[in-house]
Structure formats: structure tokens, C-alpha cells
Amino acid sequence: MKKLVTVLGAFFAVLLACPLSVFAAEGSKAPSTVPVWLCIPFAGLLLCIAVMPLVKAEWWESHQPLVVALWIILMVVPFAFVYGAGKTAETVLDCIVNDYLTFIILLFGLFCVSGNITMEGDFAGSPRVNVGLLALGTLLASCIGTTGASMLMVRPVIKMNSWRKRKGHIMIFFIFMVSNMGGCLTPIGDPPLLMGFMRGVPFFWSLHLFPVLIFNMVILLFVFYQIDKRSYRKDIANGRKPDIRKPGTQFRLDGLHNIIFLVMIVGAVILSGVLPGMSAFQDAAGNVRGIHLFGEVTLTFPALIEIVIILLAAFLSFKTTDKQIRIRNHFTWGAIQEVAVLFIGIFITMQPALMLLKAVGPNLGVTEPAEMFWATGALSSFLDNTPTYLVFLTTAGTLAFTNGITTTLGTVPTKILSAISCGAVFMGANTYIGNAPNFMVKAISDENGVKMPSFFGYMLWSVAFLVPVFIIDMFVFFL
């Protein structure tokens, strides 16, 4: 505990030494400044997620909701002091209704439906099989979303590699590729691209990112193959061997009808992007219609439709699938519960940081594609990548370019749009909290005998293997 107090103390001291507030863009409404110290609860929560499982694992596991609630209170009370109770309630409610609710329901729906599909077979996880699975998952992510592909593929990957001792790296590269990178080809793939689509970026424009994805896939799969080969050889040398006594491979997918519900969920996500642009869902002023809740907070009808469809799909999936499939899949609520608890804290405490980003983002002087790539990416590693993407897309739109993709935010050159998209989608893989499926994959792996690295341990992997790839990306595509 002493160690934790020292680390926390040092961290706060550094933060408090920072400028106390950052001035918002000229012309913005009061309050004109966003105090930097309001971001302390967010940093504190992240630090808890990173450090607590290492120093006090069991206590952390049973007290997560309390800790998260504490950090939320520590953010809300000072926020109310600075901005007033009304503005605080509006900010928190807006965050819960418009960001968190759709986020967690989408995750919940995909978690439920994919948990009802199980693979029975005796394929043995070997480097080449794993490379194939990762490649398949990466490409699938653009069709059914990174979360959908992650939830669908994570259990078969764990199962095929259950004979092996060293398998943490497989799940790490799974997070790199299936849970993040793979989502760059379509707006269905990752929420930031859906936001771009809603702002006028053509649906199939993201296919322009295919060369970047293939380039990264080739590098990462090659590196993965080499690492996996070494681990595979060590496992064999230690006497591990898969059960392959029967000649020929048995392979069967049970609960396959759940693909229909998966398609339903993907359809709901697409609708949530398409419906707001339709006149039937807009009022006279062009605002999206919905149920007014408080202040300027409205639960829009497209969001409501999305929620209803997803929940219906999850319900039908449970009703129509044999319970035995879930048991064989080791389906538990633990993973989704952990993500739900941690991410409500992250979403709420993140608000001052996002406000700060919105205030200073346009004034950062970021104008070049490479700068956009790193700025979007670095912030997406810790913050929600959707608002980060929007901030930089808006910034790019205000730079008065005349050639490029015409969006509702202005014209954005293809190279800059590619850089922002890649930064937001790819660099969510840098940390466990960079993208929702990351934590889900970690939690499911933890429950199924896979030793996953700690928060910082995972970051070491991303620094060692992802950041060099991003540097190469910058030189090849964004300079």
C-alpha cells in the first residue's frame, strides 16, 4: 500500500505542477478555461486500473465498483464547483445516455450473441493456424466491427491453443489486430469511422486504407509468427503436445443460427449512423429527434432504435440457444461486468480531458498528416477514440483545404483523413483501455487460463511491436 501511495502522490504532484488551466479557443462560451486538475480523477482511475491488480489484486477485484464510484465523485464534485450543478448534471447525463449507454449495450449484445456460438473440434493451435486465425479475424473486423470479431473469435483462439503453456502473446496480437486494426476498412469496423460517415465521409472511402492495413498485417503477422514459433518450440521442448490421436480433424460450429442476431446487431449499428441524416428523424431546426431528458440532453430515436434492436437480438439469442453451448463456452458475466464498471468511470471522469482536448485541439498547430496521425493516435490510446477523431477531423475541416473529401465539417485532404482515421483506429491498441474489446479480450483470457500481462506489461508489448510499425507507417504513408 505504501508503494501505491507513493506512486499516486508522485503522479498528483506532477499534475499539480502543470498549468492550472488551459485557455479555450477564442470566442467559445464561458467558462473559458478548463482546469487541468479536473483531469486528475481520470488519471487516478487509470492508475488504479494499472496498479491495483498488481499490488492488491483480490481487494481490487471485489472493490472495483467502490473505487470507480469514488473517482466519479472526485470528478463530479469539483466539476460542479467550477461549472455549477446544472452543467455538471448535463455533462454527466449526456455522457451516460449518448456515449456510455450505446457503447455498453453494443458490447453487451455482441458479448451475448457470440457467447452462444461455440466451436467444437480438434484443430491444434500452431504458428501457422494462429496466423490464419489472426488474419481472418482482422479482415472480419471490418465486416462485423472490432468488438463483434473479437467476441466471435476469442474463444476459438483460446480453445485451439489450450494445449499450450505460452499463449499470452497470441491474445496480445489478437488485441492489436482483431480488436483494433481490422476495423479500419468500413464505418462498421470502428465507431470513429462511423462518426466520419455521419459527417459526410463516403461509406466506402475507408477502403482506401486497405494498403495501410495489408502493410501492417504483413509486418505484424511476420513478427507474430516468429514469436509464436519460438513459444511453440519451447512448449514442445517442455513436452506439451496437442491431442491428435485420432486421424483427421473434427470441426463443428454449434449455435450457428446466432449469426442472424449478429447481423441484426451490425444492422443496428449501421442504422444508428444512417437514420440521423434522414429528414424523418430531424426536426425543423435539423436536430435529431428524440426523448428530451434534461437541459440539452436528448436520447435520440436512432440511438433508441439501435438499443432496442441490440437488446432484442441478445434476448432472442439467449432464448433460442441451448444452455449447454454457453457452459461449454465458459460463458460468464464477469468480463462484461468488469468492463461495464470500469468504463462508466472512464467515460465520466474522461469528460474534462475531452473538454480540454476540444478547447486546445484546434490550437495545437497540428496541420500535417504525420502530426494528425500521432496526435489522434496518442490521445486515442487513453481517451475515447471517437471524440478524439472528431476533434481532429473538425480541426482539419477548419484548415480551409480546397482538395479532398467533402464533409459537413469542411474539405479534408485524403492523406489527412487517412492519417486521422488510422491514428484513431490503430492506436487504440496501445493500451488495454484504448478500445473496448481490448479489455473484454483480456478479461475473457484471464478467466480461461491465459496469463495476460499487466496494464504496463501490455504497454511494453505495444511499445516494442506496435509503435515501430506506426513509425514505419508514418514514413511510408503520411509524410
Place this chain on the structure above:
Amino acid sequence: MQDNQEKCKELAIRIYNLDEEVYKCVGSSLGRTFTGQKETTIRHLAALMYTKPDGHLLRSELALISNMARTIRDKSERRRLMIEYDSILKEIESLPDTFGKTDIVDKARISLNNLIARRQNEISENDHLIICISRTQGSGGNDIGFELADQLQINYYDAEIFDQVMKRLQADKNAVSDTGNFERFDKYRKKKHTDLKTWFREFNRYHGLPKQDAVFFNMSDLICELAKSEDCVIMGRCADAILKNNHIPHISLFISAPFQVRVQHVMDIRNMNLKQAVRFLKQMDKQHKKYYEFYTGEKWGKPENYDLCINSANYGLKDTIELIQRMLDQKVH
């Protein structure tokens, strides 16, 4: 010291059984925490406790079991298993820190040594005399192994092992390129072009594994079965490492000879000229080394990996066999 070892082993068995029970209660098919062989896993766990009572490795292994145990639906079962988990944890924490300091003897290895194990009565009636012979090409290792088996009146396995493995895999025998000396083994050599249909057929037949790996895994099973059922001499095939991993007592020998002597031997028996013989031996040594290192992670021919290393050129075939027999006669019988 002995008490502590017993205690560690007992705790290791309890941990293994706990994992087994937890997995059973969960009903999952995704794989349990300890997927290795029971005997090996227990020894590994005991070693973790014995050498590092407060080591992070053991703790993280236990944490994985508790992660799974917490997801058990049946509350009473969950409670029962968590109580067992807590009790194991407490007992591990109460282990003394310093009892791991022992002498130079590698206890894990010594218990696998057929000679010493027999002397110390650590070998059961069901264990057999298994002699694993690794050799360099041209050192006369095969002749020594064959003659030794003949004199001891036990079975000799070399190419036969491959035949049986192939039967098990229901493979076409003609398709097997390796006939016992690893001539074609090279995982890194560019393979001949195979059409998609063949590729899929092989992919399905070998469970997605490369053919050579699948053959090795089946061969490992077969070697273990043989070692458990009869006395025998097994030539090569990484049998020493396979038996070590499966904790089956055996004697491992490495037979070699100076390169020039081997060249002469190969020239004599294979009708090769000097250049051909040198090239052949270098290639064979390289492939033997690659095969052994690929599947065992150990250095081929490194003295520490064997019970006895013999330079057959210093004795000749007949005396080498006699030397080995003398050692066996004195210790075994």
C-alpha cells in the same frame, strides 16, 4: 528437507486436483489452467514451491485457477473450492523460505536415471530398461545399438517407430520421406510445390499442424507407450528428451567419433569418395542438430544432456558395446 519436499509435492497435487475440479464444475471446453501431463505439472509446481516459495510464477498460476473458480455457478461448490484455494494459499505462505538450498544434485534429472533409480529402489517393477542412443552419422551408433539390444535380448527401435506412427496416421507409407536418418528433415527448406487440394487434405489430416510436427507428436506418444511396456533400445528420435518430459526413467547415451574417422567409416560402408563422404556427414550433422534442437530446445551432443558420452573410435564397436554392457551389468543387475 525430505519433509519439505513431501509437503511441496502434496501441495502440488492439491493444486492440480483443485484445477481439475474447478474446470469440471465450470463445464467449459476452452481448456483448464494446467493442460500439461499430471505428473509433469505436479513436479513443476513442486519445483516452483521448493525453489521459490514466494515466487510470482506460482502465485500467477494460482490466480488463474481462482479466476476460473469465481465463475462457478453453483454457490456451494464455488464456496467449497474457494475454501480449498485459500487453504492451499495459506499453506504455501507458511512454507519456510530457505529450505530450497540443496546440494549440486539435479533431483529432477537423477530420478530419471535408470541406473541410480534402480540402485535407490526408486524404480517400480513396472518400469523398464530403456536405453536411448543418440549418435552422429558414421560413428557406428546404429550398429552399437542393434548389437546391444541383441545381447541384452531386448527390442531395438529405429525405422520401426516411424512405420507404426504412419500406420496410426493412416498415411500412405510411400509418402513418408524420412526413413530414419532425417535426410529430408529441414523445416526451413523451401518445400516442393503442393496443390491446394493436397494442402487442405494434409491440413485436415494433421489437425492444422505441420506434417513433421504431427508425426513428432504421434511418435512421442508411441515412444512413451513402448517405454512403459517393454525393455528396449531406442535410436535417436529425441527419445531421451521425450522420456525426460514424460518422466519415464531411462539411460541416455551419446555416441560419436572424430570427424575424420567417421568420414573413413562412411567411405567404407557407403562406397563414397572423400568429397562425397565429407559433404554427406556435414549435411547429416546439420540436420540431426536442427531436428534435435527444434523439438527439444536442447543442444544436440552437449554432454550435460546425456548420462554417458562415448567416443566409439577409442574403443571400436565391439568394445564400446562391452563398455556399455559392463556399466549396465554392474549397476542394473
